[in-house]
Amino acid sequence: MKILVISNFRSIVTVRPEAEIFIGLAKKGHDITVMTYKESEYIPRFEEHGIKVILFHPEKKRDKESIAFIREELVRGKYDVLQMYNSLAYLSGIPAAKGLPVKVILYRGYTGNIAWYDPFIYFKYFNKTVDAVICNVKAIEELFLKNYFGNRIIFKTINKGHDISWYQVEEKADLSGYTQKPDNVKFICTANDRKMKGVKYLLKATHYLDKDAPFELFLAGRNMDRPEFLKLINDSPVKDKIHILGFRKDILEVENNCDVFVLASLYGESITKAAIEAMGLGKAPLITDIPGNRKLVISGESGIVVPKANAKSLAEGMKKYIYNPDLISKYGKAAQNRIQTVFHTSKTVEEYDKFYKELIVN
Structure with missing residues (x-):
């Protein structure tokens, strides 16, 4: 699989569970590219494992230049998956992917503020271009399902794994x-x-x-x-x-x-x-x-x-x-x-791998 990840990897301590998912997927032979801030502390570790790093991250909401930059990379790279982790990424990445043959996947790690009557949720999680949302815990998935009245977007619980080391x-x-x-x-x-x-x-x-x-x-x-x-x-x-x-x-x-x-x-x-x-x-x-x-x-x-x-x-x-x-x-x-x-990072990698493959096939 070819996977483009857009996220903030500036601090090793806070982003390690997320970053190690894609290092694990790279070890499995998947082609991973990461878009992130140029000052991200995780860049050397990504590059050590053969992950391409693009020094770019949207700075503003629905920024035309950011949308154009991400779309150009999606077209050039012919990615299977676009995985994003924050609002700035969503609001540029979603319109950038519109009409392209790439699976657009968002992430949610907070259990509050999900409601069908919130107009802003349709710019992100309930957007027609979005294929799936990975939820860090079951309670988030349940809240999405309670408020989403369609059947196209998939809400999938996959815990961010850890390693005691x-x-x-x-x-x-x-x-x-x-x-x-x-x-x-x-x-x-x-x-x-x-x-x-x-x-x-x-x-x-x-x-x-x-x-x-x-x-x-x-x-x-x-x-x-x-x-x-x-x-x-x-x-x-x-x-x-x-x-x-x-x-x-x-x-x-x-x-x-x-x-x-x-x-x-x-x-x-x-x-x-x-x-x-x-x-x-x-x-x-x-x-x-x-x-x-x-x-x-x-x-x-x-x-x-x-x-x-x-x-x-x-x-x-x-x-x-x-x-x-x-x-x-x-x-x-x-x-x-x-x-x-139960919460080891290796389990998370396996679940992401399986979910991505199933999503691409369908």
Whole structure:
């Protein structure tokens, strides 16, 4: 197959699961070309695996020059598949492919904001030129099917895979300046301050913990010190055990020095990358049951899953780890194994390969 990919590959850390799909397909013998920004950090790795890189990415919506450039490449290259991953690519790539014998495939990694009455959705996901949309989780596929009344566009769930080797770090961030006792169970929550992250419910959960409970809670991310959070912390009976770290570039090293990754998300996300990274490090997860993270963790086997927007349930989950520390090692190992098997990148490559072939034949 000849595949043209248009995406933003500027940051290795954030785009690795996506980029490695096409490196995997190149290893299978497919002819891959990538259009991306000239400053993309993944360019050397693409070229190392024989992937042609075109230093171009649309900068504006429905830009005539971008449309013409992409169409010229599609005609010249006689591609079987045009795979795109962001709105700027969609709004130039879709009109560029109009009338050409190429399968146009988009991607969706967010579970919200899909509605049949939204006029903008017909410029992208429901456009007549689009053949398929790859969904990162089943909840996204289900939402599309609920709002799409045709039968031409195919919505297909394929998880972006991972490899635990991507997240291994030797060092552990020094948290000794925060921790009261070295043996305390250390919980880490990594999230920027957005309502969907549910941080307030996590902080409310600490109000249900015993003052002498042997734990510490670390909050890493931007704007964790806003007034609402500070008040919840100050009113907590365990306020001295809650530590705001702010934004950290060494977040994997921070997680590597903690025991439990806690995620209190409320909605919107597909499989949460921060949770996957922590599980890849072998950290025991405590997550909420949002649709996007369905089946990421099997509660009671590879972690603990609790209802969203429920501070008491989060507190009970924390207590299980605090007072049953053997679960930390047990669930941590199981969580790491789950990423390396069920969510491994090699499975994603196989599924993309099979789906592309089926789409081209039909």
